[in-house]
Amino acid sequence: MRFEEILDDIGGFSKFQFLLLSILCLPRAILPLHFLLHNFISATPPHHCSLRILDSRNESVWSSGPETLASWLPYQDDGSFSSCRVYSNPQTRNLSQDNRTVICPDGWTYDKSQFSSTTSSEVKLD
Known part of the structure; x- marks a missing residue:
């Protein structure tokens, strides 16, 4: 059957x-x-270390000029700013690479021009 x-x-x-x-x-x-x-x-928008001095002045890292960013953020090999490291003491006049860098102590600031909210920017992984 x-x-x-x-x-x-x-x-x-x-x-x-x-x-x-x-x-x-x-x-x-x-x-x-x-x-x-x-x-x-789950897109990861451009991000940099959160800078306390700019946060206290209610300025955005993204709206400040590259001179301000260069005093706080080291450059990577490709010429862009590092997204995971910040100078331990901000550079003022001498922009040499001799200053010591540390991993972001205050978390990250995300660029919200393209994405208003993503998983990586909402979940605080710092």
């Missing part, structure tokens, strides 16, 4: 099989949306 014959003997494709198929297909339709959500909320 074949499976199709057994299925015909017990009543064929009925409401129960249709309900079971519907319940199994529902997660398959929603699961791709869950995977795509990560693409939209």
Whole structure:
């Protein structure tokens, strides 16, 4: 006896099989949306160490000039500012690389011009 014959003997494709198929297909339709959500909320926007002196003046690191940033943030090899290190004492006149750097003691400041809120900017990992 074949499976199709057994299925015909017990009543064929009925409401129960249709309900079971519907319940199994529902997660398959929603699961791709869950995977795509990560693409939209998990971007890491440009960030730098939070600078206490600018925060106390209610200025943004992003609105201050590169001269102000150069006195607080060291340069990387590619010429951009470091996003994970800050000078232990701010450079004022001598912009040499001899000053000691430390890992961000006060957390990070994120650029909110492109993304207003992302997972990496909302979760405080400092």
